[in-house]
Amino acid sequence: MLRLSKLTDYGVLLMTHMAASDSGTYSAVALAEATRVPLPTVSKVLKLLSRQRLVESIRGPRGGYRLARSPARITVGEIVRCLEGGIALTECSRDDAECEQAPFCVSGNGWKRINAAVRDALGTISLADMAEPDFMPFFRLQRTIQVTEELS
Amino acid sequence: MLRLSKLTDYGVLLMTHMAASDSGTYSAVALAEATRVPLPTVSKVLKLLSRQRLVESIRGPRGGYRLARSPARITVGEIVRCLEGGIALTECSRDDAECEQAPFCVSGNGWKRINAAVRDALGTISLADMAEPDFMPFFRLQRTIQVTEELS
DNA sequence: CTTATATAGTACTAAATTAGTCCCATAAGG
DNA sequence: CCTTATGGGACTAATTTAGTACTATATAAG
Ligand code: FES
Ligand code: FES
Numbered sequence: 001m002l003r004l005s006k007l008t009d010y011g012v013l014l015m016t017h018m019a020a021s022d023s024g025t026y027s028a029v030a031l032a033e034a035t036r037v038p039l040p041t042v043s044k045v046l047k048l049l050s051r052q053r054l055v056e057s058i059r060g061p062r063g064g065y066r067l068a069r070s071p072a073r074i075t076v077g078e079i080v081r082c083l084e085g086g087i088a089l090t091e092c093s094r095d096d097a098e099c100e101q102a103p104f105c106v107s108g109n110g111w112k113r114i115n116a117a118v119r120d121a122l123g124t125i126s127l128a129d130m131a132e133p134d135f136m137p138f139f140r141l142q143r144t145i146q147v148t149e150e151l152s
Numbered sequence: 153m154l155r156l157s158k159l160t161d162y163g164v165l166l167m168t169h170m171a172a173s174d175s176g177t178y179s180a181v182a183l184a185e186a187t188r189v190p191l192p193t194v195s196k197v198l199k200l201l202s203r204q205r206l207v208e209s210i211r212g213p214r215g216g217y218r219l220a221r222s223p224a225r226i227t228v229g230e231i232v233r234c235l236e237g238g239i240a241l242t243e244c245s246r247d248d249a250e251c252e253q254a255p256f257c258v259s260g261n262g263w264k265r266i267n268a269a270v271r272d273a274l275g276t277i278s279l280a281d282m283a284e285p286d287f288m289p290f291f292r293l294q295r296t297i298q299v300t301e302e303l304s
Numbered sequence: 305c306t307t308a309t310a311t312a313g314t315a316c317t318a319a320a321t322t323a324g325t326c327c328c329a330t331a332a333g334g
Numbered sequence: 335c336c337t338t339a340t341g342g343g344a345c346t347a348a349t350t351t352a353g354t355a356c357t358a359t360a361t362a363a364g
Binding site for chain 1: 321322323324325326330331332333334
């Protein structure tokens with residue numbers, strides 16, 4: 001299904017929640033209740049997010065998590081990359097490791113290009129966009145103008 | 153990793169091979185040898201592709217598989233949809249089934265939009281593009297022009 | 305009509321990945 | 335201190351995916 005893991009789904013959900021109602025910091029418990037995601041899982045996801053500094057953590061009583069940057073400056077792509085460990089549709093398109101059957105393969109660069117397109121799509125949508133209920137993405141048009149200028 | 157299944161990878165690989173050297177029909181055995189993918193697996197993939205009429209099958213001696221349409225008219229997106237059973241990054245974004253935690257969820261439409269972007273990216277790249285070794289995707293530029301015109 | 309070749313369908317097993325939970329360590333406020 | 339909260343890691347269960355095998359069906363050639 002070309003699916004993201006549930007962990008990633010949760011991650012975006014949690015962060016979007018934080019972006020939507022910005023009451024400063026949230027404890028894992030509070031987020032679990034608000035989103036109906038099981039607490040241990042919420043905890044796990046936030047820990048992962050905090051390692052890559054997508055959220056900041058405050059320990060101790062009155063502690064919790066808060067977004068590390070403003071929602072507009074955090075992209076869905078970053079969250080995906082953090083929780084999935086990269087964005088690569090196929091082995092061949094990973095930046096490291098070469099595919100074992102490269103010598104017999106004609107597809108070569110195609111996948112790399114497709115990946116770039118997907119990364120681009122994910123990298124253009126911010127948490128602020130996700131939190132906006134009637135979000136209509138004109139991101140594609142923005143790109144358009146940009147590229148068109150380059151063209152001429 | 154936001155990965156496609158290996159089956160999908162194989163599918164694209166096999167069909168790209170058929171697109172590149174169009175010697176009519178290929179038997180599963182021939183394709184397995186050419187691509188170094190294990191025969192039973194090749195067989196499985198081709199069967200799946202044939203059900204959705206992405207390849208045509210000819211039974212009996214001198215039989216095999218061939219592309220159902222010209223390479224330029226088959227998109228990578230179609231192959232992915234066939235072998236992954238759809239293109240949906242999250243539960244919420246599937247056309248059917250509603251996500252169970254929709255009532256508590258703020259992300260709402262965001263995923264649908266992201267999916268549309270990904271689908272768009274996959275649907276714009278054809279087998280002919282994949283088979284082209286030095287494929288430089290101007291697909292985005294093509295879109296650009298298109299959209300720009302609409303803009304005015 | 306018989307035989308060899310090749311796909312169709314399906315069922316099954318094994319492997320890998322992912323999800324989810326738990327425990328203990330650490331930090332900080334009251 | 336003692337309570338609250340995160341940090342890290344390890345572990346188990348569940349799900350998904352990969353791969354294989356077997357039987358049935360179609361067809362071309364002799
Ligand atoms: S299949 Fe990996 S390089 Fe093409
Ligand atoms: S998490 Fe499913 S609708 Fe938002």
